[in-house]
Structure formats: structure tokens, C-alpha cells
Amino acid sequence: MNSSTSEGALLTWQSGPRRVLTVYVPLACFVFVLLFPFYWMTITTFKPNAELYDYKTYNPFWVVQPTLDNIKRLLFETSYPRWLMTTMLVAICSTVLSIFASVLAANAIQRLRFKGANLVGLAIYIAYLVPPSILFIPLATMVFQLGLFDSPAALILTYPTFLIPFCTWLLIGYFRSIPYELEECALMDGASRLQILRRITLPLAVPGLISAGIFSFTLSWNEFIYALAFISSSEKKTVPVAILTELVQGDVYQWGSLMAGSLLGSLPVAIFYSFFVDYYVSSLTGAVKE
């Protein structure tokens, strides 16, 4: 109870003003700074132009007469719904393709256990370290030669280059936790190796599959450089590229529309994320820990 002198009591459960100062105040600052841009994005979306450009009469931190004009303009006067559909299509297809390839690869590396499996695993891990910024120029020439330029197929085929290494690595971790005894029993019962994958390994690795799936989906949704380099016609662009290249016209920026575009482009991933937070955190940290 002599808390001022007893160092030990202070250190484990710092209480009172000192804890407020060393823990809660900095934490509140972090949360404020990390979330403020989203607040600013949202509040700008709902501001009419009169309030947007007049800080003297209106307090910029609040909106007096909220308007849906910016959102309406985005939805009905631009191709935003088209962009959204394209992005969705690309994200879902590349995710499915990557998960399919990664499950098989992880199964071969971790469950079938062959000579050199670790080497293949390492090679796939190193593939994750090759950044898209180095690959986009040669890929652009390849895409052009294959006749895929300006088509969503170009994105669906190139996104797996950064999705497969990540997913495979994540799934290897999940597969490793499944005891081999199960597999041996099934083999004795006469199951084929593919049956083992389908009926034992996969059902037990469902959390890993969900993690890999949502991670791939968000990564494809957010991808920018390939989508910028390989797609040229306006209606085939993905949301991040389209908002930057189609809504920014001339020297006068329509900040209201731009913020509406950013908000609506962020919402799908944000909502998706909020449903799967735990899987997301576990895949992020799991992949790092591997």
C-alpha cells in the first residue's frame, strides 16, 4: 500500500495518474492520428461545396448541412459501379486461383514430404521478396505479347505472383499442425492421397484457408501498379486506379467527389475486414512468425 516507495507494486500494475500519462494518453494519440484521415475522408464526402471551401464561416471539423451529392455524382455520373464489378471479379478470380495453387503446393511440400521439399518451400518464400515494382515493365511487355493488354485476365494471371507465395507459406504453417497419425490411419483404411487431402487435411485447415482467402482478397483489392500499367480503357479499370486517374481531371480537384470515391472504395474492404478481424490478425502474425 506504500505505493510510492515499493517499486515492484508500481511496475506490474502501475496505477493512477502515472499509468494514465504513460499508457492511455499516448495510446489515445496513436488512435487519433491513425483514424483521423478516415474521419476527414468521411466528413468531406458529406460536405456541400459551400462548406468545403469556407473555413471562416463553418467549422471544418463538422458538417452543418450534410449532402449526398458527392456520392450521387460518383454512383450515377461516373462508371464507379463498373469499376467496382471489375475489381470484385479480379479479386475473386485471382484469390480462387491462388488458393487452389497454394493448397496443392502446400500439400506437396508439407504433407507428401519429398526430398528437396524444404528447398521448394524456401524458393516460394523468396518469390515473395520480389517486389512488383521490379516486375511491372517486363510483365507489361509480356502481357502485350500475349494479347492480354487491357483485359482483366492480365490482372487475374499476374496477381497470383504475390498471392501464391504468401498463401503457400501460411498454409504450410497450418498443415504442419495436423498430426501425421491421422494420415497414416487413413492410408491403412485404403484412402488415396487425394482423398486424404480432401477429407482430412482440408477440413482441419479451414481457418488457414479463410485467413489466406481474405488476405488474398484484400491484397488484390488494393493492388495498384499492375492495374495501372496493364489496363488503359476507362471502364475496365479497378477502383483504386480509376479513382486516381478518372476523377482527377484538370487543375481543379473535386475534393468532394474524390473523398466520396475514396470512402466508397475503402468501405468494401473495411466491411469485409470487420467480419474476419481475428482471422486477419492471425494470418498477419502467423505469416510473420513462420
Next chain:
Amino acid sequence: MSEVTTAEVPWSPKRAAPGAIARLLDSKPVLIFLCLLPAVGLLLTFLTYPLGLGIWLAFTDTHVGRGGIFVGLENFESLWYDNVFWGAVFYTVFYTTVATVLKFGLGLWLALLLNENVPLKSLIRAIILMPWIVPTVLSAITFWWIYDAQFSIISYVLVDVLGWRTTYIDFLGTPWHARWSLIAANVWRGIPFVAISLLAGLQTISPSLYEAALLDGASSWQRFRKITAPLLMPILAVVLTFSVLFTFTDFQLVYAITRGGPINSTHLMATLAFQRGIPGGQLGEGAAIAVSMIPFLIFATLFSYFALARRKWQQGDDNE
């Protein structure tokens, strides 16, 4: 895991006479080959081959729509005398160094704060990841608006609310302001990843170690220095490697906010490669700039990995 028994899995007793295809699929070498085929095939076609092609393109004078011929080191020679290129190299190194130091300093601090027993911890952890979830370009556009010369909210607070300044800051109009503004935006986006990864590392450290240290009278700095830091090193090395790699090759943030301006002062090597290669049409020169990143990347990766993971590496690692 031990609760799962094979008795729960119903097996159909169709054991007699499997077909030729089924037998082929059950032979291990064939199955391994088939399982690796999609992943390895895709990666070889769209990752390894383009990597080689990119290095080849760097030694040619390829333009958009026209195949190039081998020109030796000509692209690199012209880059050697190109001030814009050296400016981009300088800013890329500067951007990576400053942003990484800030991200890790602040990220570690945030992780340590979250590791205290704070209420609503999982909620805070979830909302803190938001900057990392949202497409970078879209949050970059928001930063662009926050950095607006006339209507910046930061300037508004500094000038009209606090009265610390008399003029609005021209965030993106002058080279150094623009450089620091971009670094701030990058740090904002990178903190959550660092903090959440390090928090996962912190949570694996057994509390009994801290209790023992407390009983021995260790101060909080000593506990951080002797327990937290060494046990966090392996995970820190991995996160640092990824962070350096992705910051060095960053493209989106700069492309969205400044496109390399004002007067080419904020070009990163990736944005310069894009500008010369895709809209500029000089694929050979763009590829040469992109290829120049490779030595830096190898060096940064090896440095951050071996400098920090040395201890783990020397002890021998069981999962490799």
C-alpha cells in the same frame, strides 16, 4: 487437436480395382508433380521469367511497340550522368531510412502500449489495423487533401486554432516539405503492420520472465533491455526485412500524392521507372532503373536479416 479421431470420418469401402488414372494419381512422384505444377508454373511464368526478361530489357533500347536491340551498358551509362536518376536514388534511400526508423520506433512503442493490460484491447487492435487494410492509393488521396495548399486541415489548426503560425504551409509545393509529407504518410500507413506484428512477438514472451526479473529488482528499462529486446529480435528481423523491402520499392503513395514533383524532387526509383517506362515508352531505360534497385534490395535484405537474426542463426533453427 487430439480430440479428432479417424472414427468420425466415414470411409467408403470401395477398395477393389481402382482405375488406371486413380492408381496414377496415387503414385507419390506423379502426385507431387501435379500438386506443384499450378503454383510453380504460375510463378515461373509470371515471376521468374519476367525477372530475367527485365534484366535483359535493361541492356536493350526497347520502346513501346518496337522490339529493341542489345545496347550493352548504354542505359546505365546515360543514367550515370542523369541528375534526376541520382535524385531518385537519394530520395529512395532517404525515404526508406527515415520512414523505417520512425515506423519501428513508433510501432514498437504502440506494441508495448497495447501489451499493457488496456481495456478494449482487441477492439483497439482491430481499428488500429485500418490504415493498413484500406487501399493505399485511397488513403494517399486523403493525405493529398490533408496536405492541400489552401485548405489543409493541419494548417488550419496551426494558424487559425492554435495561432502558432501566420501562413498556411505549402506541404507539397517545395521539395523538402513534399519529401517529409510523403514520409509522414508512409509512416502513418506502416505503423499498424509493425505494431501488430511486434505485439504478436511480445505476447509469446512468458510473463514469468518478467516476474523473475521483478523479484530480482530489475528496473523497467533493464527488463526491456534484457528480456524484451533479445526475445523480440527474431521477429523484429523478419518484420524489418519486409518493411525495408516494401518501403524501398514503394510506388503507390508517391505516384498518388506528388507523381514525383515538385521538380522531380520526390521521385522514388519505382516511380521514375514507371514514368520513363510506361507513359514515356522507353521500356529499356525504365527496366534499367528498376534493375538498379536489385543490388540495394539484396543488400538491405541481407543486412537487416543477418544483422538482427544472427543470434538465432548461429544457434541453429529447427524449422528450416
